[in-house]
Amino acid sequence: MLSALLLTAGVLAGCGTEEQPQQNQQAEQQVTVTLSEDGEEISSKEVSFEKGDILLDVMKENFDIEEDGGFITSIDGHAQDANANKYWLFTVNEEISPVGANEVELKDGDEVIFNLQES
Numbered sequence: 450m451l452s453a454l455l456l457t458a459g460v461l462a463g464c465g466t467e468e469q470p471q472q473n474q475q476a477e478q479q480v481t482v483t484l485s486e487d488g489e490e491i492s493s494k495e496v497s498f499e500k501g502d503i504l505l506d507v508m509k510e511n512f513d514i515e516e517d518g519g520f521i522t523s524i525d526g527h528a529q530d531a532n533a534n535k536y537w538l539f540t541v542n543e544e545i546s547p548v549g550a551n552e553v554e555l556k557d558g559d560e561v562i563f564n565l566q567e568s
Contacts (some may be wrong), residue, residue, distance in 0.1 A: 452565060453460075460518075472551075474567065475521050477497050477510075478497065478498055478499065478500060478555070478556075478557035478558075479495045479496065479497050479498070479557065479558070480495070480496055480498060480505075480507065480555050480557075480558070480559045480560070480561055481493065481494070481495050481559070481561065482494060482495075482496055482508070482511070482512075482558045482561045482562075482563070483560070483561070483563070484524055484525065484527065484563050484565075485562065485563070485565070486527060486564070486565040486566070487563045487564075487565070487567075488564065488566070490504055491525075491527065492525070494511070496511045498555055499524075501554060502555055502556055503550070503551060503552070503553065503554055503555070503556070504541075504550040504551075504553040504554075504561065505519060505521070505549070505550040505551040506551055507555060508524070508550060512525050513525050513526065515528070516550075516551075518549070518551075519549040519551030519552065520549045520550070520551075521537050521538075521539075521550050521551060522537065524563060524565075526536065527565055529565070532568060533567070534567050535556070535565055535566060535567055535568075536565070536566070536567075536568045537563055537564070537565055538563075538564055538566060538568065539562060539563045539564070540549045540561070540562050540564075541553060541559055541560070541561050542560055543560070
């Protein structure tokens with residue numbers, strides 16, 4: 450009788466050890482992108498991205514972008530104007546980027562500001 454009880458308890462215990470599915474998804478990463486012209490905000494939005502993503506690719510996925518050699522020339526219809534000497538410049542976390550958007554790897558929580566301004 451004791452062995453039957455132990456056997457039943459073992460079977461029931463074995464049934465209750467269902468493995469929980471592992472979560473292989475990484476936490477969603479976000480960056481805030483602000484567009485401005487001559488320092489006046491045009492728009493701002495938070496966009497999601499995956500670790501290792503490059504700024505230019507994220508911009509293409511979330512905005513209407515025109516670019517030349519990795520440098521953005523137009524965002525959502527706001528284009529550079531060589532005659533007026535106005536160009537898109539951008540900062541990441543308040544630091545002017547020394548490289549084009551095609552070389553900037555984003556990090557979670559970054560704040561990117563694109564400003565169409567005279568240079």
